[in-house]
Amino acid sequence: MLDISDLVCRYGKVEAVKGISLSVKEGQFVVLIGANGAGKSTTLRSISGVLPPASGRMMFEGEDITRCSARDILARGIAHCPEGRRVFPAMTVDENLDMGAYLRADRGEIESDRERIFTMFPRLAERRAQVAGTLSGGEQQMLAISRAIMAKPKLIMFDEPSLGLAPNIVEQVFEIIEDIRKSGTTVLMVEQNAYSALQMCDYAYLIEAGNIVLSGTGDDLIDNEHIRKAYLGG
Amino acid sequence: MKRLFPWAVLLVFASVPLWLNDPYLLNAFITTGVFIVAAMSLNLLLGYTGQLSLGHVAFFGIGAYTSALVSLGFDVELLFGIRVVHEPWPVWSGFIIGTLVAGLFGYLVGKLSFRVRDAYFVIVSISFAEVTRLVALNWVELTQGPLALTSIPPLTLGLPGIGYFDFYSKQSNYYLVLGVLVISYVIISRLVKSRIGRAMVALKENESLAVSVGIDVTRYLVLAAVISAGMAGAAGSLYAHYLKIIDPDVFLFLYTITMVIMVVTGGKGTLAGPIVGGLIFGFIPVIARSFAAPEVQWILYGAFMILILFVLPQGIVPAIEKWFGVSNEADEARQNTPSSAKTQDAS
Numbered sequence: 396m397l398d399i400s401d402l403v404c405r406y407g408k409v410e411a412v413k414g415i416s417l418s419v420k421e422g423q424f425v426v427l428i429g430a431n432g433a434g435k436s437t438t439l440r441s442i443s444g445v446l447p448p449a450s451g452r453m454m455f456e457g458e459d460i461t462r463c464s465a466r467d468i469l470a471r472g473i474a475h476c477p478e479g480r481r482v483f484p485a486m487t488v489d490e491n492l493d494m495g496a497y498l499r500a501d502r503g504e505i506e507s508d509r510e511r512i513f514t515m516f517p518r519l520a521e522r523r524a525q526v527a528g529t530l531s532g533g534e535q536q537m538l539a540i541s542r543a544i545m546a547k548p549k550l551i552m553f554d555e556p557s558l559g560l561a562p563n564i565v566e567q568v569f570e571i572i573e574d575i576r577k578s579g580t581t582v583l584m585v586e587q588n589a590y591s592a593l594q595m596c597d598y599a600y601l602i603e604a605g606n607i608v609l610s611g612t613g614d615d616l617i618d619n620e621h622i623r624k625a626y627l628g629g
Numbered sequence: 630m631k632r633l634f635p636w637a638v639l640l641v642f643a644s645v646p647l648w649l650n651d652p653y654l655l656n657a658f659i660t661t662g663v664f665i666v667a668a669m670s671l672n673l674l675l676g677y678t679g680q681l682s683l684g685h686v687a688f689f690g691i692g693a694y695t696s697a698l699v700s701l702g703f704d705v706e707l708l709f710g711i712r713v714v715h716e717p718w719p720v721w722s723g724f725i726i727g728t729l730v731a732g733l734f735g736y737l738v739g740k741l742s743f744r745v746r747d748a749y750f751v752i753v754s755i756s757f758a759e760v761t762r763l764v765a766l767n768w769v770e771l772t773q774g775p776l777a778l779t780s781i782p783p784l785t786l787g788l789p790g791i792g793y794f795d796f797y798s799k800q801s802n803y804y805l806v807l808g809v810l811v812i813s814y815v816i817i818s819r820l821v822k823s824r825i826g827r828a829m830v831a832l833k834e835n836e837s838l839a840v841s842v843g844i845d846v847t848r849y850l851v852l853a854a855v856i857s858a859g860m861a862g863a864a865g866s867l868y869a870h871y872l873k874i875i876d877p878d879v880f881l882f883l884y885t886i887t888m889v890i891m892v893v894t895g896g897k898g899t900l901a902g903p904i905v906g907g908l909i910f911g912f913i914p915v916i917a918r919s920f921a922a923p924e925v926q927w928i929l930y931g932a933f934m935i936l937i938l939f940v941l942p943q944g945i946v947p948a949i950e951k952w953f954g955v956s957n958e959a960d961e962a963r964q965n966t967p968s969s970a971k972t973q974d975a976s
Binding site for chain 1: 824827828830831834835837838839840841842843844845
């Protein structure tokens with residue numbers, strides 16, 4: 396579904412991603428793990444078109460999307476749920492969801508998706524007229540995820556969905572992501588919480604200093620000596 | 630009640646020329662009205678997209694000069710001996726062309742600077758205003774330079790066979806400005822409540838997130854700049870045909886500052902903000918004149934501005950709405966949520 400080859404991304408002169416190749420198959424749950432600053436988020440930003448790549452090639456459903464704009468990529472079916480529970484703080488929950496569906500024109504379906512989200516997240520339904528900035532951290536993350544769902548993507552990318560959340564909320568967020576995957580959406584997730592991520596996924600890539608150093612099924616990586624030492628705490 | 634309020638305000642202002650016979654005060658109302666239109670146009674950029682144009686007077690002045698020149702006619706020699714002669718056109722066409730030309734310059738400045746925006750846009754807009762002022766000052770053949778364009782005809786409306794009406798008297802100019810103000814208000818309120826407006830607010834709040842939900846940021850910023858510049862140009866045109874004389878001083882930085890003060894004190898990002906701020910700062914000099922010396926007037930002006938910003942940092946309109954609980958719960962929380970509560974940028 397998504398095939399990336401030799402992706403290089405730069406912030407000015409700094410090369411954050413140094414030639415990554417990875418692929419995500421339809422229906423798969425793929426994770427990228429790695430330390431802070433390894434280039435995981437940069438990879439996602441590049442796929443979503445927010446940060447145009449310096450070189451390399453990205454194919455989505457057989458079409459080249461390397462030079463596409465963020466708008467175009469979203470329209471093709473890749474949604475990005477950025478790091479840090481990003482919501483529009485001064486907009487209401489409802490308005491945030493509207494922004495998620497910004498490129499969609501199918502009004503009837505947008506409304507049914509909205510209702511579906513509200514049954515998934517009753518907390519958001521209660522707060523639909525409240526501005527997002529006043530929600531709790533967990534609620535904001537739910538909203539950010541919901542907003543990405545509202546784009547009705549084929550592939551949804553999560554960037555550190557557990558960051559800064561209380562442990563019980565983290566569990567809830569992971570369950571939701573599992574649900575999204577079960578509903579047929581392909582998932583690409585960046586996560587520091589390596590153990591949970593590896594347990595959930597079908598396939599995983601380890602990024603170190605802008606390069607992919609390991610890949611395999613989640614179980615393979617959990618058993619890997621290097622990963623045990625460096626990322627799973629022995 | 631809330632729905633009727635704007636109509637009541639409009640009614641009050643529509644009645645002003647009926648009971649106010651003092652030409653000086655009527656003049657103050659007209660020029661204030663012109664500047665309110667300009668401030669409203671600035672508010673579209675500053676309040677709704679968060680981009681500060683510190684050269685907004687350029688669009689105002691371009692509208693004024695274009696409109697005046699279209700209706701006066703000109704005869705200029707360009708490079709390589711090319712001579713451009715323009716016979717005077719009807720004044721209403723000057724108003725429309727002035728608006729369009731100002732909008733066109735809004736497009737150019739926006740296209741140039743919105744790829745980088747923020748501080749760069751501020752700088753580009755200031756420089757642009759300075760360049761336009763120098764052009765107006767030095768291209769004597771076209772603009773008469775410091776000698777000013779004089780005998781600018783009043784705006785005339787009418788159809789062949791039905792008759793013409795010229796906006797010569799103060800009363801008629803008052804209604805003309807009020808009409809343009811109402812139209813501008815309706816355009817802006819429609820715009821900000823539309824999909825486009827929501828996109829503008831989204832990109833002001835969190836640009837990279839706006840990009841990731843599929844908003845073409847540059848396109849909407851440029852669109853806002855075009856509408857804003859066009860509206861400022863329309864205000865400039867009204868100004869030129871009302872004063873009947875226009876000189877390069879119309880490009881003074883002071884006028885931009887006046888617009889910014891009107892927007893910020895009234896409440897940026899609110900529909901009524903520029904109107905309230907505009908009325909206050911349009912009339913402070915008028916009121917202060919009756920009891921204070923000229924130097925003291927400006928001190929009062931500054932002191933009052935500082936007082937408002939100190940006591941009501943969000944501006945007057947948001948404060949009033951909060952006070953009377955006019956706004957619904959969401960709007961209220963909106964004002965309490967600093968839009969700077971952006972989450973840190975991803976690495």
